[in-house]
Amino acid sequence: MLKRTHFKASPLPYLLVAPQIFITVAFFIWPASQAVYQSMLLEDPFGLKSEFVWFENYQLLFSDEIYFSTFLRTIVFSSLVAFLSLTVALLLAATADHVVRGTRTYRTLLIWPYAVAPVVAGTIWMFIFDPTLGIVSYMLHGIGYEWNHRLNGNQAMALIVLAATWKQISYNFLFFLAGMQAIPKSLIEAAAIDGAGPVRRFWTIIFPLISPTTFFLMVMNIVYAFFDTFGIVHAVTKGGPAKATEILVYKVYNDGFIGLDLGGSAAQSVILMLIVITLTVIQFRYIERRVEY
């Protein structure tokens, strides 16, 4: 049996983990607890003093219809982004798996968008679809479709979905491709001999075998659409027109820094934090089990 006395107490291990602990405390635990604390404060209009109000901010939020509709909008937005980027990436990865010549070029081109900052991505798409300058809106006009995402809420939503999806495809593509290439080639050959054509092989062999990857990416994409799309929304629509593209993370910013409702904004970010914690827990608990086949 190992006894405590076998080891001399040494400060070295503590020293070695200290930097990591420091980073976690300084950049996560401390701001998170500040947010929790602030979510229970009510600021006076001039920001001179604040009052501790317990859960009043949360009560206000949950009885607020605008918050509810923002929530719904966010769910629609993130499901669309997750679904579209997963589908397109899967299609691209499946074809990339077959490409023989120019594989590197093809892959590099597909991975590039991931290196583009969200704001830049948003700006690019904003220019392409700009109602007066944009090339696509010009072509759409040519076929008789009026595009103006500054006035039409649905068009604005479509545009940020498009921009957010475009950026996430690279990430999904990489994981899907890696997943597909991890499948032993002999499995595919066995299926080919068994009589399955390429499409059949994909759905009966490849797709089930990469389901752990798909599940992982689904969670990651939802997290992405929930939290990392702020830059895109901010650059393209600023949440408008008439809040048509205001998703949760944008509302936190809008209410807090524009509306100066610091308490309410903090309460919203605490809720967002709970969502991301839940998603992460799901991710860790179920991904292992889903791998079983």
Next chain:
Amino acid sequence: MARVLIENITKSYGETEVLHGINTDIQEGEFIVIVGPSGCGKSTLLRMIAGLEEISSGTISIDDRVVNNLEPKDRDIAMVFQNYALYPHMTVFKNMAYGLQLRKFSRKDIKKRVDQAAKLLQLEELLDRKPRQLSGGQRQRVAMGRCIVREPKVFLFDEPLSNLDAKLRVQMRLELRKLHRRLKVTSIYVTHDQVEAMTLGDRLVVINAGYAEQIGTPLDLYEKPATLFVAGFLGSPAMNFIKAQISADGKQARLSDSVQIPLHTGSADCGGKEVTLGIRPEHFSLTEQGHSTLPLTVDHAEFHGADTIIYGRLPGNDELLTARLPHIHHISQDKVLHLTAAPEHIHLFDPASGKRI
């Protein structure tokens, strides 16, 4: 059941040709083994028959139908892979049923065929399991079952036993042989293991560096190896090769100044030539000292139970020779054993071309 005809098959990757004109005629119901060292092109040949690898030139036909341009699924073949290639997300039943489902068999027929195969391979208890819950031998049997249910014209085996441990391999070898006797499906089996090849095959195709060195029954190949390669590859321990000169009358082979050995009368026409003698370790026998015996100075010996493998040298020759002698239990180093070999067991090869004389 089908006849497989392989005519002048070559395979090139870019400029490099890896298979050079292989010809084989595989009879209906025959069990043929393609054997050779790793990297000799044997698996490539099998994959070309399966349709997984493009054929550079030549034709492969199954039952008089050229299959060069047919998809694997249209060739009516089944293949057992080295790593079994079982679908990890499907149960044993589904693994076996997959090919039948794709061929639109009715549910009832699928069940009947799978049950039949499962019974044959003793897999009945395992039908609901996933591949990862099976042992190596069981996976191997499932892979077999997946082929059997389809009742194809040809079975292809790509080193199917190489992932099993030694004991299981011997057992599966026996089962494979029994299975083939029962089903009588034309089978093409690739292996690098010469024991597997000798015990399983009706006929063997020995491939070396992309050339078919010899095709024949195991006995043929053992008794009359056509080339030095075949002679050295089949049989364990491997055949001894000794440089020698044939006497002018062709009746003796001089190994060195003091050592000579009588030859079969049939070797008269190569009198005076330099040759390579091939003698299998098991064809040596102990004898009294005489003027045509080989005095072997023992270097070391391995006791195997039924017999002993003795390594030693002949006078004036630095190469180790191997002799397999029964009933020798104790032998000391540097002792001289007098060996002889019957003339009919001495093989002569041309040292330049490696061909049998």
